[in-house]
Amino acid sequence: MTISNLISPQLQHQMTLWRRDIHAHPETAFEEVRTSNLVAEALTNMGIEVHRGLGGTGVVGTLANGTGPTIGLRADMDALHMEEKGDIAHASRHSGKMHGCGHDGHTAMLLGAAHYLSENRDFNGTVQFIFQPAEENEGGARQMVEQGLFDLFPCDSIYGMHNVPQMALGKFGIRSGPMFSASDFFEIRITGKGAHAAHPQAAIDSIVAASSLVCALQSIVSRNVNPQDALILSVTQISAGDTWNVLPDDALIRGTCRSFTVQTRALARKRIEEVCAGMAKSYGTQIDLKYIEGYPPVINAEVPTQAAITAARTLVGDAAVNTDLPARTGSEDFSYMQQVCDGAYIMLGSAKGENDPPVHNPYYDFNDDALQYGAGYWVTLTKQLLK
Numbered sequence: 075m076t077i078s079n080l081i082s083p084q085l086q087h088q089m090t091l092w093r094r095d096i097h098a099h100p101e102t103a104f105e106e107v108r109t110s111n112l113v114a115e116a117l118t119n120m121g122i123e124v125h126r127g128l129g130g131t132g133v134v135g136t137l138a139n140g141t142g143p144t145i146g147l148r149a150d151m152d153a154l155h156m157e158e159k160g161d162i163a164h165a166s167r168h169s170g171k172m173h174g175c176g177h178d179g180h181t182a183m184l185l186g187a188a189h190y191l192s193e194n195r196d197f198n199g200t201v202q203f204i205f206q207p208a209e210e211n212e213g214g215a216r217q218m219v220e221q222g223l224f225d226l227f228p229c230d231s232i233y234g235m236h237n238v239p240q241m242a243l244g245k246f247g248i249r250s251g252p253m254f255s256a257s258d259f260f261e262i263r264i265t266g267k268g269a270h271a272a273h274p275q276a277a278i279d280s281i282v283a284a285s286s287l288v289c290a291l292q293s294i295v296s297r298n299v300n301p302q303d304a305l306i307l308s309v310t311q312i313s314a315g316d317t318w319n320v321l322p323d324d325a326l327i328r329g330t331c332r333s334f335t336v337q338t339r340a341l342a343r344k345r346i347e348e349v350c351a352g353m354a355k356s357y358g359t360q361i362d363l364k365y366i367e368g369y370p371p372v373i374n375a376e377v378p379t380q381a382a383i384t385a386a387r388t389l390v391g392d393a394a395v396n397t398d399l400p401a402r403t404g405s406e407d408f409s410y411m412q413q414v415c416d417g418a419y420i421m422l423g424s425a426k427g428e429n430d431p432p433v434h435n436p437y438y439d440f441n442d443d444a445l446q447y448g449a450g451y452w453v454t455l456t457k458q459l460l461k
């Protein structure tokens with residue numbers, strides 16, 4: 075079935091209105107009150123049962139037709155803390171907040187699919203339309219899961235999607251297995267003994283210890299991790315001292331780890347702990363490590379991934395679907411849902427031209443021409459899984 079058979083000009087227009095309205099009124103993590111009201115009202119008007127409150131501002135719409143399987147379709151709703159610089163009519167009306175990642179488009183596409191399916195109930199089963207708050211850094215998916223998402227709305231499989239302005243419009247990309255990396259963070263405080271810079275023998279130099287520690291951490295990547303796996307260990311901040319002639323008492327190191335498997339993630343943490351302990355002993359300092367586990371890796375399960383591939387190919391043809399998309403070193407809290415329910419996350423090309431601003435750029439704006447492809451994919455996937 076072609077997109078034109080699924081997404082009418084009227085529905086494309088309505089999705090564009092939703093998308094631009096949400097874009098003009100961006101709301102960040104757990105503050106998506108206006109957005110969730112818009113979503114809930116739209117679903118109610120479609121005759122879809124609505125549940126509110128998971129994750130604070132989350133919305134779940136349930137559309138049942140027959141006794142077949144249950145699938146979950148997820149879209150994120152939150153904006154970013156950043157200033158929009160683009161000159162567009164629907165630009166952000168809230169200073170310091172912007173839909174810079176396309177979640178306005180994700181929300182509109184899922185609403186479009188809900189609208190179509192509510193009017194064309196030629197499927198057998200149940201669709202849970204999951205509108206999630208706080209994907210950006212705050213783990214809204216985790217909160218929805220912990221508050222009973224899959225207890226209240228059990229699913230046989232779960233699906234997510236993200237736009238890619240650097241991928242050709244209407245193309246799809248996916249892979250089985252690791253899709254997005256885990257994102258972890260560390261803060262290391264090295265405490266030595268301060269002294270006059272002219273008398274280093276009186277000090278326990280925290281800066282020298284910190285400098286050695288930065289280099290030693292890189293050996294984890296080169297000497298502890300299997301070369302066929304992947305680990306990114308980046309030191310992003312070093313701070314110590316206040317003036318020219320004082321060796322400071324302490325130094326602070328901050329950074330991030332990105333990994334694609336549970337095993338590599340655990341190894342990285344273990345080795346950082348061990349390297350810190352060894353450096354403390356070698357330099358006579360005290361080293362305190364604070365390790366913060368962020369989002370787990372997104373791992374696409376094989377069966378849902380193949381279902382996603384089939385749906386995308388049905389919609390746009392085999393040539394427009396990359397089934398071996400390189401894993402991405404960003405992170406996505408959809409992973410928390412996948413820890414409970416097998417699922418697949420797919421990327422949708424949304425390019426307007428050759429040099430589109432990337433996501434998280436102040437000039438970025440979701441391409442409305444991509445709305446029909448995203449909504450069409452959701453509808454095709456639903457019809458395929460709920461025959």
